Amino acid sequence: MSYFKVIVDGNSKQGLTEREQLILQNEMLHFSAMTNAIITGTGVMLNPLDEGTIGITFAYPEALDAEKEVEVRESIVKRLNSFFVMSNLELNAVIT
Numbered sequence: 001m002s003y004f005k006v007i008v009d010g011n012s013k014q015g016l017t018e019r020e021q022l023i024l025q026n027e028m029l030h031f032s033a034m035t036n037a038i039i040t041g042t043g044v045m046l047n048p049l050d051e052g053t054i055g056i057t058f059a060y061p062e063a064l065d066a067e068k069e070v071e072v073r074e075s076i077v078k079r080l081n082s083f084f085v086m087s088n089l090e091l092n093a094v095i096t
Contacts, residue, residue, distance in 0.1 A: 002063045006032070006076060007055040010084075010091035024089075025054055028080060032056055035075050040068050054091075 006028070016024065029046050036044045042060065049055040064072070073095050080093035 002060040002069060003058055004069075004073065005049065005055060005057050005096045006080070006093050007049065007053065007096055008080075008091050008093050010089070021054060027083070028054070028056055028093075031079050031083065032058070032076055035079060036072060039072050039075060040064060055093075 008024075008028070025048050029048070032046055033044075036042075036046075036058070042062075042064075045059040045061075047057045047059070049057060058072075077093050077095060084091040084093070
């Protein structure tokens, strides 16, 4: 089994409403599922992080090969951070 987390941090003064946070979380799930499907072609369980934190936990039933895992991680961070910039959000996605 492989897993990693994508956490969003940034300007806490941005003041996203609860609805905006939900929309952002759902968009992140969409980007992540699409990116995973394109790169790995395998299933992944995507779970939002604890309430109050924006992010996603990726859980694969079987270990990914190292190259694919690096590619997924880099692609997701790049896509999410591009989305934040284009949306004028002072946020940053990081892998933990």
